[in-house]
Amino acid sequence: MTESTTTSMQAREIVKARPAWHVMLVRPELMTFILLVIGIYVGSLLSPFFLDVNYILRSFTLTAELSIAALVLTMVIISGEIDLSAAANMALSAAIFAYVQAAGVPMPIAIAAGLLAGLAMGALNALMVIRFQLPSIIVTIGTLIFYRGLAQVIAGDRSIRVPDWFIGVNNVLIADIPLPVIIFVLVAIVLAIVLGTTTIGRQIYQIGTNPIAAKHAGIKSNQIKVGLFLTLGLVSAVGGLMTASRLGSVRYDIALGGELQMVLMAMLGGTYIFGGRGTILGTFLAAWLLVIVSTGMTVANLLPAIQLTVLGVLLVVAIIATNFIYSRTQR
Amino acid sequence: MNQLRAILLRREAGIAVMIVLFCLAVGVVKPNFLTLNGLRIILLLVPLVMIAAMGQMMVLIARHVDLSIGSTLGFAAMVTGMMFRDMPEIWWPLGFAVAIGTGTLLGLFNGVLITAFRLPSIIVTLGTLNLYRGLTFIISDARQVDRQYIPSALKAMSQTSPIFGIPWIIFMAFGVALLTYWFVMHTRVGRQIYALGSNPEAAPLRGISTNRVTILVFALSGALAGLAGIMYASRWGFVNPSNTGYGFEFQVIAAVVIGGVSINGGVGTVLGTILGVLLLGCVGAALPFLGIPGTSQNAIFGAVILIALLIDRSVRSRGIAPLSLGRKRT
Numbered sequence: 001m002t003e004s005t006t007t008s009m010q011a012r013e014i015v016k017a018r019p020a021w022h023v024m025l026v027r028p029e030l031m032t033f034i035l036l037v038i039g040i041y042v043g044s045l046l047s048p049f050f051l052d053v054n055y056i057l058r059s060f061t062l063t064a065e066l067s068i069a070a071l072v073l074t075m076v077i078i079s080g081e082i083d084l085s086a087a088a089n090m091a092l093s094a095a096i097f098a099y100v101q102a103a104g105v106p107m108p109i110a111i112a113a114g115l116l117a118g119l120a121m122g123a124l125n126a127l128m129v130i131r132f133q134l135p136s137i138i139v140t141i142g143t144l145i146f147y148r149g150l151a152q153v154i155a156g157d158r159s160i161r162v163p164d165w166f167i168g169v170n171n172v173l174i175a176d177i178p179l180p181v182i183i184f185v186l187v188a189i190v191l192a193i194v195l196g197t198t199t200i201g202r203q204i205y206q207i208g209t210n211p212i213a214a215k216h217a218g219i220k221s222n223q224i225k226v227g228l229f230l231t232l233g234l235v236s237a238v239g240g241l242m243t244a245s246r247l248g249s250v251r252y253d254i255a256l257g258g259e260l261q262m263v264l265m266a267m268l269g270g271t272y273i274f275g276g277r278g279t280i281l282g283t284f285l286a287a288w289l290l291v292i293v294s295t296g297m298t299v300a301n302l303l304p305a306i307q308l309t310v311l312g313v314l315l316v317v318a319i320i321a322t323n324f325i326y327s328r329t330q331r
Numbered sequence: 332m333n334q335l336r337a338i339l340l341r342r343e344a345g346i347a348v349m350i351v352l353f354c355l356a357v358g359v360v361k362p363n364f365l366t367l368n369g370l371r372i373i374l375l376l377v378p379l380v381m382i383a384a385m386g387q388m389m390v391l392i393a394r395h396v397d398l399s400i401g402s403t404l405g406f407a408a409m410v411t412g413m414m415f416r417d418m419p420e421i422w423w424p425l426g427f428a429v430a431i432g433t434g435t436l437l438g439l440f441n442g443v444l445i446t447a448f449r450l451p452s453i454i455v456t457l458g459t460l461n462l463y464r465g466l467t468f469i470i471s472d473a474r475q476v477d478r479q480y481i482p483s484a485l486k487a488m489s490q491t492s493p494i495f496g497i498p499w500i501i502f503m504a505f506g507v508a509l510l511t512y513w514f515v516m517h518t519r520v521g522r523q524i525y526a527l528g529s530n531p532e533a534a535p536l537r538g539i540s541t542n543r544v545t546i547l548v549f550a551l552s553g554a555l556a557g558l559a560g561i562m563y564a565s566r567w568g569f570v571n572p573s574n575t576g577y578g579f580e581f582q583v584i585a586a587v588v589i590g591g592v593s594i595n596g597g598v599g600t601v602l603g604t605i606l607g608v609l610l611l612g613c614v615g616a617a618l619p620f621l622g623i624p625g626t627s628q629n630a631i632f633g634a635v636i637l638i639a640l641l642i643d644r645s646v647r648s649r650g651i652a653p654l655s656l657g658r659k660r661t
Contacts, residue, residue: 084457128637132641134640137453138396138594142633142636143633143637146634149627149628149631152627156626260460260461273454303468303469308464309469312458312459312460312462315457315461316450316459319450319458320448323450
């Protein structure tokens with residue numbers, strides 16, 4: 001009896017657990033962090049602006065909306081799905097909000113209309129993916145075109161102005177920090193707690209790791225995924241309203257191509273494209289990394305088109321690197 | 332009788348009926364639509380999409396997707412246009428070789444990345460979509476290649492006709508479709524594309540090299556996008572770094588999905604794809620006739636894709652694993 005127990009214990013010891021430092025350090029977030037440090041260092045050589053915290057914080061407000069949505073997108077990707085329509089959602093919810101308020105409807109109702117529109121778009125994605133069992137990548141390419149197209153129908157080729165008092169969320173400072181940055185940090189903390197410590201958070205990882213095992217474990221995968229799509233829809237709408245406030249007007253092409261940046265943030269932060277792995281911390285760091293990179297490119301006077309190239313290369317490199325790290329640290 | 336029934340039950344018959352009904356409905360409201368002129372407008376919208384759709388069809392059949400074709404088209408058109416501008420005395424048909432060659436290289440790059448690192452095609456091509464677009468700006472210095480630099484013989488291909496007043500590029504598009512039909516139906520490699528898409532696990536067990544077929548479909552998709560690139564220069568007479576091919580991938584994917592090519596891989600026909608392209612062309616041509624502003628075109632395309640997905644879902648057989656981001660590395 002005792003002998004068999006010892007053998008089984010010995011057998012268990014043969015597969016050595018990775019040492020704690022290894023688990024702590026060999027992970028994609030570390031790569032993101034090191035890149036961030038290198039980015040700041042290189043940037044500070046390019047221009048003294050980089051050591052000015054206020055300048056970095058102000059630059060961050062330019063992509064804060066995308067970054068906030070990217071945090072939720074990270075959770076969607078961890079659960080094994082993807083949503084490419086979030087940036088188009090921003091444009092459509094902002095367009096609906098702007099159109100309704102320009103028609104003379106009171107602002108609170110217009111804001112509610114924008115948020116509801118975002119929620120409805122999330123619901124349409126969820127309906128197609130969960131109820132009709134269609135692959136989320138193709139569905140959200142379809143809804144990306146559809147939402148952006150509707151925004152174009154509503155706003156046409158003109159820009160719709162928003163009231164003066166609504167303009168300038170990026171200029172609101174609380175303790176010298178722009179409001180969008182504070183919102184981003186708060187959302188990151190809340191989502192990190194949800195994903196890292198709650199039952200639902202752990203279930204999201206399990207759905208992404210092995211959907212069939214998750215089903216047998218009694219996890220309500222569909223409900224959780226619907227919840228994630230709805231949350232992303234709502235958060236995208238909030239992002240759309242923030243963009244409207246920052247720009248002071250709404251055009252159908254706001255956040256155009258934003259899906260690339262969002263997916264890029266998640267990938268750079270070490271989220272595994274096949275689901276099951278990734279952290280909010282990673283995406284949080286990657287959002288700052290992207291700000292450093294794009295600010296650096298602006299300071300270095302690179303054309304926007306070249307910046308596009310760099311982002312495209314970064315995306316491909318980031319997913320190769322994460323896949324490599326994960327293949328080395330498999331259970 | 333049974334044969335007739337079988338023909339009518341096919342997916343292609345459904346699309347053909349939709350095209351006829353749609354055109355008749357528009358024709359009732361605006362009789363001008365059903366004249367030769369209306370037909371001409373439809374046919375001129377079609378060739379670029381049809382050529383690229385043949386490549387995208389093969390990619391989808393292999394259970395992948397290529398989002399980068401719009402940028403590939405733009406890059407190939409720009410390389411060709413700049414060659415015409417900087418070397419005016421060059422023999423102009425050489426432009427076809429340059430455009431197709433450039434497109435093939437970009438497609439190969441996609442295919443190699445996807446197979447070498449086992450990455451999901453959607454993410455890789457989302458990256459290269461932006462990469463190729465940026466490169467187009469870089470090589471062109473963000474300048475347009477203007478009308479006077481495009482050889483008039485090339486531009487004439489979109490206007491002059493060998494027969495029946497139908498321009499050359501339409502014949503070329505249908506020629507590419509015929510070749511694709513022969514390739515996917517009657518060659519060993521063509522059948523392997525279907526085998527790979529039907530069951531990626533079983534294909535290697537039957538001696539099919541998954542990587543080689545995958546790289547091949549992306550190279551073909553790039554080559555056809557390159558061909559569409561020089562035809563863009565022929566059709567519009569200029570190449571612009573930001574407009575040329577922008578958003579083209581969505582039209583093409585819409586046409587292919589409407590044409591009954593399954594997003595789950597393994598299913599799709601050339602005839603269906605042609606009909607999908609024609610239906611989209613009819614919708615695009617009808618908008619100005621009906622007085623619907625061009626701004627609503629994208630919303631309609633998006634809605635059509637979603638509807639096509641739902642139809643696809645309702646007719647597809649059970650038990651096929653849906654297209655996922657790819658296989659998990661374990």
